[in-house]
Amino acid sequence: MQLSKLSGSILSGLHCFLIAADHMSFTRAAETLCLTQSAVSHKIKNLEEILDVQLFIRQHRKLVLTDEGQRLKQVLASNFGDIIHEIRDLKSAELSGDLTISVPPTFAQTWLVPRLASFIDKYPNVRIHLRTRNDLVDFQTESYDCAIYFGNGEYPNLAVDKLLEERMFPVCSHEYAIKYQLYHQPENLIHCLLLHDAAPWARAGRNDEWQFWAQHFKVELPDNGCTFDRADLAIKAATTGMGVAMARQSFVAEQLASSRLVSPFDMTVNSAHSYYVVCRKDMQTSPKINAFKNWLFSEIDS
Template identity: 70%
Template sequence: MQLPRLTGSILSGLHCFLIAADQMSFTRAAEILCLTQSAVSHKIKNLEEALGVTLFIRQPRRLSLTDDGKRLKEVVAQNFGDLANELRELRTQELCGDLNISVPPTFAQRWLLPRLKRFIDKYPSLRIHLRTRNELVDFQTESFDCAIYFGNGKHSGLHVVKLMDESMMPVCSHDYAKRHHLYGNPANLTACMLLHDAAPWAKAGRNDEWQYWAQQNGVLLPDGTGCTFDRADLSLQAAERGIGVAMGRASFIAEQLESGRLVAPFTLSVPSPLTYYLVCRKEMATSPRIKAFIDWLEEMKKVS
């Protein structure tokens, strides 16, 4: 038997032959393949002509394999089975294994963690390893697959995907706002305790968020007063407890505003100069695991 070049027609015919040989019926093969009985018969005939051999002995209401048919069935079954296993293994590898992610602490707690179960449910074979930090990752020496940064998106030599913009506004408890007459009066911030995230992004100063907001709105801030925290969620918790006024990012405070645990005493929200990005090594940009994570982040952004 001389095997011709494996064209699409030949491969389709081999698949059809294997089903028919398993079922020993063109009619049942047609049902499995969602074809007509005549279409199956035609595919088998074309295959036989292409191979130059007879594969089936056709008798009334009965099929049997020729010796060549038996040989071909054994070879095709083994190789199609190997191919199916390889394809299954490739697909499994795409969505299993370890995914090591670096995330800013408050973003992890306030935005990512409440949604993470949906990702785990969607890709149960992926093992997520989440580590929180504000510092940038050294992808040459550290074993992270990807990182989420709050920054300007300029990372030479890395693959960068913009995730979402951010906005910021002062927030505090309702009682604190009333006590300091803050509603509609941003000038009264001069008499308030300001709560600072000391590291809102990499290499940031402790006053950077507040100063940026104040400059955008022409507000004078008190000099040298306030409490600093190394995580934005701690400053927000302090604001909930009436300690002072924190700079809130919209991504972090929606639930607290809705529940009334925090209030925005004046409608002076400003777009943040920085944005959330996912960053990874360029050679990892096509990794199915990272692509699945990016696609899921985009999906969550739309439903948030």
Template identity: 70%
Template sequence: MQLPKLTGSVLSGLHCFLIAADQMSFTRAAEILCLTQSAVSHKIKNLEDSLGVQLFVRQPRKLLLTEEGKRLKTVVAQNFGDIAHELRDLKTLELSGDLNVSVPPTFAQTWLLPRLKHFIDKYPALRFHLRTRNGLVDFQTESFDCAIYFGHGKYQGLHSEKLMDESMIPVCSPQYAQEYQLYGHPENLMTCMLLHDAAPWARAGRNDEWQYWAQTNGLQLPDNSCSFDRADLALQAAQNGLGVAMGRRSFIAEQIRDGRLVMPFDMAVTSPLSYYVVCRQDGMASPRIKAFQQWLLDEIAEF
């Protein structure tokens, strides 16, 4: 079947054909389209002439689709459905479609998830899809709308907006701090087990956070260590008395507040990296991404 150019007449005929094929009646199609039965019949005949194929077998009291008609109905129904979905998104400023977001695991668990209901309540028609990973997203091959990165903010070919800075400080259980006499004595870390997040940011080494903190404070670190592939696991191990973990302010606020973790010395260091929302260069034209970014900034302002 050789399709003609998609002129207004052909598109109108395809819409009329789809309704008639669904109803299997020119009369019922005419009622739905607010046309006369003869007008529907005329549109279908013009479409058949344009395509050069017969779409319906017309019987006295019944319509049947030809094989060509069945094929065309499948294609037109799928594509008209996609068009209708996109038009619905455009009409509502795209705030009723899907929003696919990649987020670092611990940031998702400790900071984003406790607040996510606020976003869902604000935009109830959005379908939010969260996936976690420590690595970077390939926006060319993966279907993410945006991602939250903990990094330097410079990503070739991508648009990034800074969300917030971060600070780091060692934390442990109150019992561990007492046992190893850590209160006010950072030099006693040499006798402790250090708990590492093995992937604190993309392409980081397993002890990069601890090394940066120690160098900034002019301290030596012990060799005794244990590493985890997620920061929340290292923090959980610290709560359970295994050792001392490097805590980020955004991760440890609740545990510090309720006493599960303590900061045995006041030696916080500003992280060299920050949190960014990242998307394709044209991504900020999307109202969905704009809405998510603005919501993040509003929540951070209250943090």
């Protein structure tokens, strides 16, 4: 019998035959395919009728491949293997190539980079290009796939997903807290040197974080300070006993746990800003960008 094309029933029968030939058992093939034993037997009998070829010799509690069945098994094993390999290549091709991301410097150093190896392990064909900056990306003229922003979430013409909220509180070394009698006495901040992240978010003022915290708790601040263009530098300066820095919770967990930093008073406030993942709206269905976003959220939930 000549076959003009491979119909769905023939392809299904060929797959069923290959599984049965691998196991040399209709019962085990049925378990693999989540079918009944009679359904497997029917599919193979139907295939034999279509091909006009006997594929199995059915003996008591035993199957034996005919010569024709053996030839068909070899051809199918090779070709089905090629198909599976090609499908895997197609799927991995969706998650391969370059992924260029803009990230705030301290968030990259303290939160993202320590976790990034797990993304690479999961998607080894994606080449990450991480660039740190505090200002916003111009997606029309700059070749970024996505960005992480710390801000208010209002980014017109972009796809925006809220990633992580932040809490803020002052930190310093234990020695500095003792020297200036800071424990449970925030009024003594007036005598301290404040360490400022001069660019906590795009277009922020150099002391905006400290002012936001102080207004919330009605604390008077000194008119002084040392500014840094990265939050991690202000935090590092605090660990050396230079002064008091305004910390974000995600930045200082390790230093607090190791007592390199202390929070001298229990006065924590939710930041007015959060972390967001953004990209162009026409790129929000990109497999690479979605894989990166889903991985970020899984890291936060873990």
